[in-house]
Amino acid sequence: MLRFIAARVLRIVPILAGVVTIVFLIFQLVPGDPAVLMAGPMATEEQIAALRHAVGLDQPVYLQYWHHLAGLFTGNFGYSLTYKGSPLGEILARLPATLALAATAISLTVFLGIPAGILAALNRDRAADYAISFSVVALLAMPNFWLGLVLISVFSVDLGWLPSFGFEGWRSVIMPALALAARLIALVARLTRGVMIEELRKDYVRTARAKGLPFRTVVLRHVLRNALIPTMTVIGLQIGYLLGGSIVIERLFAWPGIGDLLINAVGLRDYNLIEAITVLFTVCFLLINLLVDILYIAVNPRLRHA
C-alpha cells in the first residue's frame, strides 16, 4: 500500500512539469507586450520598464521558463502585480476556503446522491423513482451559478434564512456547496440507481436471500458495497468539474477562495498569478484523485494485490 502511494506521488512530478510547460506556452500567446497590458493605459515608459523587470519579462524566454518550472518546488510563483511580490501567502490563506467548499460539496454528493440512487433503484418504476429520475435530468441541465442565483433568491431574498454572500460560519457554506454539488449529486444518483438495479439481479443476491438473510442486510452489506465502486470512480472523474465550478460559485457568493482570487487576477491581467492558480488547481485535481484511488483500494480488496 505504501509503495503504491509513493509510486503514485512520484508519477505526479513529471505530469506537473508537463502542465507547467503547457500553461507557460499558453501565456506566451498573449497578444502584444504583456508588460504594457499589465501596466494599463495610464502607465509611463519608466513604469512599464520597471514592471517588465519586476515580473522578469526582460529575461530570455528559456530563463523565464526555468523559473516557472523551479517554482513548482520552491513555491516561488513569481512577481504578482496584485500583491507586489510573491502571491504565495495570499494563495495559502485562501486555500482552506476553497478546500472547505469542495469537501462540503463532495460530502453532500455522497450523502444525498447515493441514498437518492438507492431509493430510486429499490422503488423502480414507482413514483419515487420517477421523481428522482426527473430531478436528475433537470439538475444536469441547470448551470450551477444559475441554481445558486435561484437559491439566493429563495433562501436569502424571500425567506431571509441564509446569508447570500461572504464567509460567516457554517450557514454560509450551505448554498454555495449545494449549488456546486447539484450536478454531481444528479450524476451519482443516476449511476447508483443503474448499478444497484444491475447488482440486485445477480446470483449472489438470490443466494443470500435463499440462505435467509433479510433483504435489508443483503442490500446494506453486499449490494451497496459493490455498487459503491463505480460511484467512487465517477466522483473521482468529476473532481475537475468541481474545482472549475468552484470558481464560478466563489464569484457568485463572494466566497474568499482561490477561484475568486483567479477572477480578480484575470481582471487585473496579473498573468503570473493566473498561471500559478491554474497550476495549483491541477495540483489539487491530481492530489484529490490520488486520494480517491487510495480509498478505492481500501473499499475494493480485489485490487489490493493487482
Place this chain on the structure above:
Amino acid sequence: MRERLSAPMSVAIDLVPSRAPGSLYLRIGGAIVALYVTIAVIGPIIAPYSADEQDLLAALDPPSLAHLFGTDSLGRDVLSRVIIGTRFTLTATFVSVGAALIAGIALGVAAGYLEGRIAAAIAGFIDLLLTIPSLVLAIAIASVIGAGLFGLILAISITFVPPMARLVRGCVLELKSADYVEAARAIGTSDLGIMRRHILPNALTVIIVEASLAAGQAVLVAAALGFLGLGVQPPAPEWGTMLGAGREYMQRAPYLVLCPGVAISLLILGFNLLGDGLRDRFDPRSG
C-alpha cells in the same frame, strides 16, 4: 402491421419500454434544439423590442403585459434580449464544438492509428491537457486572448479537444485490430483508405453522441464565462453576461435572472436529451 397484431402481448409490452425512452428523448431533444435554431435565425423579427432599446423610465419594471419578463436596469426588455441573445450562444456552441471535433478527430486518429514515438507523444500531450480542469483551462485561455466572442469560441474549442481526441483514440485503437480492418489491410488498402472507409464510419456514432453532449457542455461553459465577465461583452445580450448583470439587482428584481437562466437550462436539456437519445438508438446495450 399484421405481424405485430398477431404477436403475443408480452413481446409487444417488452418492446415498448426498451425502445420508447430513446426515441422519446431523441424527439424531445431534437425539437428543443430545432426550436432554438429557429429562434436564433428569426429572433430579431419575433422579438417585441430591439435588444438595446432603452426606456429609463421603465427601468427594473416587474413582468407586465408590455414586458412579459420585466425590464433590466436600463429599461431594456428582458424577453427580447434573451430571444436575440440566442444567436451568440448557438454560434459559440456550434463553431467551438465543430472546431473541437475536427481537431479532436485529427489528433485522436493520429494517436490511435500511427505507431511509435509520434503517436505516444500525441497521446501524452492529450493526457496532460486532460489533467487541467477544463473550466480553469478555459478561463486561462480567455484571459490570454481577451474577452469577446472570438476568445470565448477559442477557449471552448481548445478545452474540448482533449476529451474528444481521447475518445476517438480509444475507438481507433479498438477498431484497428478488428478482423475486417486486418482483411482490408491484407488486400492492400492504404492506411488512408482504411481510415476513411472502415475506421471513421464505425467510430462516427460514438463521435456524434459525444458531440451532442459536448454541445450541452459548451452552452454551460459559454454562460459561465459570460457570467464571469470573460465571454461576450455587454451591451450584447449574451445569457451568461445578463445573469452576471442581474445578480446585482437580486433584491429588487429577482425576475432578471429567471428568463436567461431558463433559456440556458432548456437548451442544455435539449442537447443532453438528444445525446442520450442518440446513444440509446445507436447502442441499445448502454441504455
